[in-house]
Structures are given as structure tokens and as C-alpha cells.
Amino acid sequence: MGIVQLFTLALSFILYLVDLGTDVYLAIQHYKNGDLLFFITTVAVIGLSTVLVNIYAIRVLKTIPWYLRAILFVSHLSMICLFVSEIRRCVKENHGNEAQCGSSRKHFSKCDCDGCRSRLKESVETSLNVSFVRSMETFIEAVPQWLLQVYIMIHQQSYPWYAVISVVLSFASLLFGVVSLEKITGCT
Ligand SMILES: [Zn+2]
Secondary structure, eight states, rough: OOOHHHHEEEEEEEEHHHHHHHHHHHHHHHHHTTOHHHHHHHHHHHHHHHHHHHHHHHHOOOTHHHHHHHHHHSSSSSHHHHHHHHHHHHHHSSSSSSOOOOOTTBBBTTTTTTHHHHHHHHHHHHHHHHHHHHHHHHHIIIIHHHHHHHHHHHTTOOOOOOHHHHHHHHHHHHHHHHHHHHOOOOOO
16 A cells, blocks of 8 residues: 555545535534424434444454444444544555565565465455445445435525535545445456
């Protein structure tokens, strides 16, 4: 994994957080405007997709004890956890002695020993799993939210700045998810 992947990963993470933030903000605005039905549907989409996405995220976070997973499950923390651990892994695999093989002094991805080969296999697997979760997030969360908010704007004939920003961000998040999916299919 190089600096480009690290940058993409970080950007993908920021987009995920900002997209989630604007969705919540939008829900609050629907409530304030007295659009109870739109408030409920927006919250329902956020809530339902949170649970579904976190089921996938938790499956990837195998090393975490079950009681912690239970907490992560009902929140967005497992996605955040997944991103943070992936960014940390990415940094570790690019810098310093930890990425080097003990005997050959080569980067583990270029070394042919058994230890390095299994490390590379694990690294590729983890990276694919994270890409998979990211693309699942897109189709479970970003797409329905995008459709719902576009529908609401057209229905109300009103295009407030926060709704436009939310739609644009959901779309950007969606693009990143598609790129993630491409990474999966490209590697298999
Ligand atoms: Zn080696």
C-alpha cells in the first residue's frame, strides 16, 4: 500500500463522517420544519443502514472481544474503528523496520520467505475486506439517503443549502464506494 492508497483511505473516511453528519443535520432540519414524515424516514434510513453496515464492519474486526463488538454494533463506531485500524495498518506497512523482513531486510511484499508471504496474504485480505465494507456502506446507506433527499427536495420544491450539500456528499461517498468495489473485483 502506497501513499496514494493512504490518501484515498483518509479521504474516504472523512467523506464517510461528513456524509453521516449532514444526514443527521438534515433529519434535525426536517423535524424543525415540522415535516415529521420526512424526519422519520431520514432517521429510519440512518438507523437501519447503521445496523446493516456495522454487521459487515464487525465481521472484519475479528480481533475485538464480543462485548466491545456489541457496543460497536449499535453505533457507527465499528466503521470508525475499521477505518482507524486500516489507516494505522497502512502507515505501519509503509514505514520503518516493522514493514521489513527480519532476515532479508526487504519490504515484506517483496520478500519470498514464508513469514512475509503469509503477511502479504493477510494484508491483501484485510484490505479487500475493508473495501468490501466500504462499498456495502455505499449501497446500504449512501444510495437510499441520496434518493430520499433528492425526492424530498423535488417534492417540496425547495433546495436549502444543507440539503444540497448532503446530496452532493452522499454522491461523493457513493463514488468512493464504487471505487472500492472496483478494487475488489480487480483483485479477484
Ligand atoms: Zn521475509
